[in-house]
Amino acid sequence: MxxxxxxxxxxxxxxxxxxxxxxxxxxxxxxxxxxxSKTELNKEKTINDINMKITSASIIKDDTLKKDEAMLQLNFAIKNDSKADYGVGSGDFYIKDKSGKKYEMAGHEDNFGDVIKTGKTLNGSGYYTIPKDAKDLTVVYDQAINKAKDKKTISWEIGTPKSAK
Known part of the structure; x- marks a missing residue:
């Protein structure tokens, strides 16, 4: 026992x-x-009472690109907590690599853009053509129609996105 x-x-x-x-x-x-993977995905940032976050970043298949290019898909959630309607779209964001080179929105039919009513949230995708070997990427919000000298921007570090599964 x-x-x-x-x-x-x-x-x-x-x-x-x-x-x-x-x-x-x-x-x-x-x-x-x-x-x-130090990223700021899902980190909410606020500018002028507009709360923005990038919920995901991935490389997707796109047959229209050159051999050395990739298509980056970003998914956004943008909430309007201001007292007025607010217009925002994919063209208000650009991608910057670690050397400071900018990549603008790609002409993709599914790019988001709309006027967000007070208290409402807009969810959508933005598409950006980047080099295949791009690393350490940053997404910058730089409102396209705002030409003010004291224009504010916000940014998110998204690292090096992986291919979508």
């Missing part, structure tokens, strides 16, 4: 050690993945 009890306790001890080790391995892998 003692041998059976000792064997059972030993087995339990081994299993609990394995479970703890497994959990810490998962934690380490999660932290490593987060460190590799």
């Amino acid at each position: 003692k041998k059976l009890l000792i064997a059972a306790l030993s087995s339990l001890l081994v299993l609990s050690m394995t479970a703890c080790s497994s959990t810490s391995d998962k934690d380490a892998n999660t932290k490593a993945t987060q460190a590799e």
Whole structure:
């Protein structure tokens, strides 16, 4: 009976050690993945009472591009918390790479754009042609129709987007 009890306790001890080790391995892998992909996806930023966030960024297939180009699809959620209607669209955003080069909106039929009523949210996609090897990308909101000298911009670090599955 003692041998059976000792064997059972030993087995339990081994299993609990394995479970703890497994959990810490998962934690380490999660932290490593987060460190590799420092992005501001899903981070809400506000300008003039307009709350904006980029909910996803991915490279999609597009047969109209040159061999060295890729199509970046960004999904936006924009909420109007101001007291007036607010117009916004894909053309109000551009992509910037780590060397500072800008990439404007691509002429894609599914680009979003609309006037958002007070208290409402606009969800939509914007499409941008970028180099295939582009890395460390930033999305910049730079309202196209605002020509003021004190024009404000906001930006999100999106890293290096992966291909959509």
